[in-house]
Amino acid sequence: MADWVKRDMEGWGRWPVISAEVARPETRADMVKAVGDSQGDGLLAYGLGRSYGDTALHSGHVVMTTRLDRFLAFDPATGWLKAEAGVSLEEVLRVFVPRGFFLPITPGTKFVTLGGALACDVHGKNHHVDGSFSNHVRSFELLTASGEVLEVRKETHPELWKATVGGLGLTGVVLSVELRLTPVAGPWIEMESVRVEDLDHFFAVSAESTGFTHTVGWIDCVTTGKAMGRGIFMRGRHAPQGIEAKKSLLGRVVDAADRLLDVPIDGPGWLLNQATVKAFNEVYFRKHPRGQKNSIVHYEPFFYPLDAVRHWNRIYGKRGFLQYQMVLPKTPDQRPLREILGAITRSGFGSFLAVIKEFGPTDNGWLSFPTPGVTLALDFPNHGAPLLELLERLDAITVEAGGRVYLGKDARVSRESFQRMYPEWEAWKAARDAVDPKGVFRSTMGERLGLVTPGGRS
Amino acid sequence: MERGEGGNEQPRSGVEGAVRGAAVVFGVTSRVGRELALRFAERGHPVWVGARDQAEAERIAKDIAVRTRVVAISGGFDARAVETHAALVSSIEAAVGPIERMVIAFGDMGDDGRRDPQMLRRIVEVNYLGAASLAELVADQMAARGRGIIAALGSVAGDRGRQSNYAYGSAKGALALYLQGLRNRVFSKGVHVMTAKLGFIDTRMTWGLATKIPIASPEAASHAVLEAMEARRDDLYWPPFWRGVMGVIKAIPEAGFKRLSL
Numbered sequence: 277m278a279d280w281v282k283r284d285m286e287g288w289g290r291w292p293v294i295s296a297e298v299a300r301p302e303t304r305a306d307m308v309k310a311v312g313d314s315q316g317d318g319l320l321a322y323g324l325g326r327s328y329g330d331t332a333l334h335s336g337h338v339v340m341t342t343r344l345d346r347f348l349a350f351d352p353a354t355g356w357l358k359a360e361a362g363v364s365l366e367e368v369l370r371v372f373v374p375r376g377f378f379l380p381i382t383p384g385t386k387f388v389t390l391g392g393a394l395a396c397d398v399h400g401k402n403h404h405v406d407g408s409f410s411n412h413v414r415s416f417e418l419l420t421a422s423g424e425v426l427e428v429r430k431e432t433h434p435e436l437w438k439a440t441v442g443g444l445g446l447t448g449v450v451l452s453v454e455l456r457l458t459p460v461a462g463p464w465i466e467m468e469s470v471r472v473e474d475l476d477h478f479f480a481v482s483a484e485s486t487g488f489t490h491t492v493g494w495i496d497c498v499t500t501g502k503a504m505g506r507g508i509f510m511r512g513r514h515a516p517q518g519i520e521a522k523k524s525l526l527g528r529v530v531d532a533a534d535r536l537l538d539v540p541i542d543g544p545g546w547l548l549n550q551a552t553v554k555a556f557n558e559v560y561f562r563k564h565p566r567g568q569k570n571s572i573v574h575y576e577p578f579f580y581p582l583d584a585v586r587h588w589n590r591i592y593g594k595r596g597f598l599q600y601q602m603v604l605p606k607t608p609d610q611r612p613l614r615e616i617l618g619a620i621t622r623s624g625f626g627s628f629l630a631v632i633k634e635f636g637p638t639d640n641g642w643l644s645f646p647t648p649g650v651t652l653a654l655d656f657p658n659h660g661a662p663l664l665e666l667l668e669r670l671d672a673i674t675v676e677a678g679g680r681v682y683l684g685k686d687a688r689v690s691r692e693s694f695q696r697m698y699p700e701w702e703a704w705k706a707a708r709d710a711v712d713p714k715g716v717f718r719s720t721m722g723e724r725l726g727l728v729t730p731g732g733r734s
Numbered sequence: 735m736e737r738g739e740g741g742n743e744q745p746r747s748g749v750e751g752a753v754r755g756a757a758v759v760f761g762v763t764s765r766v767g768r769e770l771a772l773r774f775a776e777r778g779h780p781v782w783v784g785a786r787d788q789a790e791a792e793r794i795a796k797d798i799a800v801r802t803r804v805v806a807i808s809g810g811f812d813a814r815a816v817e818t819h820a821a822l823v824s825s826i827e828a829a830v831g832p833i834e835r836m837v838i839a840f841g842d843m844g845d846d847g848r849r850d851p852q853m854l855r856r857i858v859e860v861n862y863l864g865a866a867s868l869a870e871l872v873a874d875q876m877a878a879r880g881r882g883i884i885a886a887l888g889s890v891a892g893d894r895g896r897q898s899n900y901a902y903g904s905a906k907g908a909l910a911l912y913l914q915g916l917r918n919r920v921f922s923k924g925v926h927v928m929t930a931k932l933g934f935i936d937t938r939m940t941w942g943l944a945t946k947i948p949i950a951s952p953e954a955a956s957h958a959v960l961e962a963m964e965a966r967r968d969d970l971y972w973p974p975f976w977r978g979v980m981g982v983i984k985a986i987p988e989a990g991f992k993r994l995s996l
């Protein structure tokens with residue numbers, strides 16, 4: 277028997293909160309035992325809890341993976357790293373940036389585990405060039421419901437691969453991942469930012485940014501009319517040898533931020549109201565001069581601006597918040613995107629942070645999120661029913677346009693919408709039922725979306 | 735025994751031409767033990783790490799090798815199998831060279847307060863007998879070479895018998911006494927022996943413990959133990975406030991203490 281402890285678990289959005297029996301195995305043998313213990317009310321792996329909604333939540337047994345965090349092999353000639361699933365991206369960077377390697381793909385926070393990155397098949401600012409996380413993985417070890425450990429490669433287990441990559445932890449516990457790191461000259465990023473005046477301008481700048489591996493935009497989703505979609509477009513690439521920023525000052529700022537910025541307690545409910553969001557968007561836009569700025573920056577502020585504030589999710593207070601991220605196939609006039617921005621502005625639920633990016637071609641898991649098109653991610657304080665109604669409307673526009681919502685950030689999409697967004701879900705389910713016929717691996721999200729059946733037998 | 739492979743990179747130090755002698759950690763599946771082994775490797779000691787679960791020890795050796803590019807070798811051992819310990823120590827030295835630092839990280843609290851004869855034997859054999867046996871053997875090797883530092887992870891529970899955990903506490907207390915004698919014996923031979931008296935550390939032992947008393951991270955504990963070893967301290971309380979707490983607890987007269995429920 278592993279040691280099970282009753283805990284209230286939440287994702288990064290802090291809504292919903294689900295109570296579970298939680299274990300934190302210290303050895304691989306204990307992880308295998310824990311999976312054996314859980315028969316009956318199901319089990320799910322939990323990494324660093326940076327998914328937003330109920331992706332990593334389950335009302336039965338939950339196993340934390342963070343203590344199984346060993347590096348197992350590294351080949352500096354090729355960059356192939358084999359590491360256990362509980363290793364965080366932060367740890368990979370800490371050990372390997374000084375040795376001239378970087379993550380091939382990174383989401384907007386480094387506080388995620390390799391297992392979580394695979395289970396959500398995460399994408400980064402370089403998606404249009406390098407695809408998503410699984411494109412840089414050649415194998416992983418999967419602890420399945422039967423207690424067996426399989427070494428899964430695309431070639432040897434094509435279906436299990438497509439079911440597990442982006443598969444939200446529902447095929448088993450990933451124990452280790454073989455990931456190819458990218459050689460870099462150092463920690464520096466050559467970055468340019470361009471102020472974009474409206475949506476068309478955004479797409480024009482995005483199109484002319486082919487010389488950059490990393491692109492992302494911030495857009496103001498409070499302002500309507502002609503300036504709808506105004507914002508700041510950021511593009512960058514790993515700096516070649518010899519190019520670096522004046523280290524001292526920047527280094528000190530990053531270090532100071534690291535030590536000082538934390539949100540120790542819940543913010544008051546009024547903190548993020550319509551007025552503050554509007555003011556923030558206005559200031560953020562205005563502080564960037566018209567036109568373009570070039571700079572050399574450390575990878576921390578470039579990739580992880582939010583990580584500088586440790587528990588920033590507490591700013592939203594106890595009620596938590598919801599993130600909504602969807603991808604829409606590109607159309608010449610970007611009608612669906614305009615409809616979505618319009619619906620948000622009209623609702624008055626401005627988003628503090630609205631991030632926009634174009635995805636490139638994809639060939640990943642059946643439930644992997646990225647598809648070619650434009651993706652938009654928004655944070656909303658949990659306003660309850662009126663917000664949920666707005667998000668339903670956004671779902672309808674997204675489904676209509678042939679788009680989908682990111683399940684790694686979801687807490688509320690309906691089963692019907694989900695099935696239209698992810699038409700390959702049935703292939704996913706067949707593969708998952710084959711590897712877990714008794715329905716051992718389960719989650720709140722999986723039950724909500726009909727991926728697994730509550731109470732076992734999927 | 736297997737050798738952790740840190741890719742193709744050259745080891746930064748190794749058995750041949752090592753600047754520092756070997757560091758060994760017995761009981762490396764303890765998170766504190768693993769962190770300590772990593773700390774030693776970061777300082778350039780080739781390391782040997784051992785556990786009952788040899789496959790797990792090997793993953794830890796690989797981790798250390800990848801992170802530090804120092805030679806890391808793993809092996810299996812059982813603290814209770816004292817008759818195997820002499821051969822074990824020789825084989826470790828054959829693999830990583832003369833032992834310069836040694837940490838006993840293993841320990842066993844027993845199950846659910848059971849105090850039947852089998853459980854008592856297990857608790858005493860792991861925490862006291864096994865630890866004393868390995869410390870004695872390694873101390874002799876070190877004494878012959880005139881240098882070395884030994885530390886054992888003891889417990890504040892060993893400072894006074896209390897109804898809640900006196901089986902485990904008495905074994906840890908006995909070990910502290912044993913190490914005190916050993917310290918005295920090998921001091922003149924240039925060998926140092928330390929007892930680390932740990933309070934609550936966030937490991938398997940304390941997982942799920944509902945307490946208002948602060949729980950320290952294994953990483954912080956490893957830094958503290960390593961520093962105290964290098965400073966040749968005789969004992970260490972970690973977190974430090976436990977020295978004061980145990981000072982008070984030890985000072986309560988037995989006539990009153992026996993009435994308390996601690």
Ligand SMILES: Cc1cc2nc3c(=O)[nH]c(=O)nc-3n(C[C@H](O)[C@H](O)[C@H](O)COP(=O)(O)OP(=O)(O)OC[C@H]3O[C@@H](n4cnc5c(N)ncnc54)[C@H](O)[C@@H]3O)c2cc1C
Binds near residue numbers: 325
């Ligand atoms: C500030 C911020 C920015 C973000 N930016 C991005 C972004 O740019 N791109 C992007 O793609 N995502 C982004 N995310 C989302 C985040 O990267 C993903 O949700 C990621 O999966 C979180 O990893 P985790 O280790 O915290 O996993 P958790 O949140 O703990 O779990 C997520 C899922 O992974 C599963 N899982 C975890 N470990 C294992 C394992 N060992 N085996 C099997 N299943 C496992 C869980 O069951 C769950 O389904 C962001 C999140 C935050 C908070």
Ligand SMILES: NC(=O)c1ccc[n+]([C@@H]2O[C@H](COP(=O)([O-])OP(=O)(O)OC[C@H]3O[C@@H](n4cnc5c(N)ncnc54)[C@H](OP(=O)(O)O)[C@@H]3O)[C@@H](O)[C@H]2O)c1
Binds near residue numbers: 303887
């Ligand atoms: N955590 C605390 O709050 C705390 C407080 C005071 C003292 N300590 C002491 O600190 C040390 C480390 O403990 P921990 O907290 O890290 O807990 P832990 O994870 O339970 O570590 C105990 C270790 O002892 C090993 N062990 C048990 N019996 C053994 C045997 N017969 N032979 C070899 N190894 C054996 C275990 O290995 P297996 O994996 O093979 O079981 C495990 O690695 C222990 O000595 C403990 O008594 C801890």
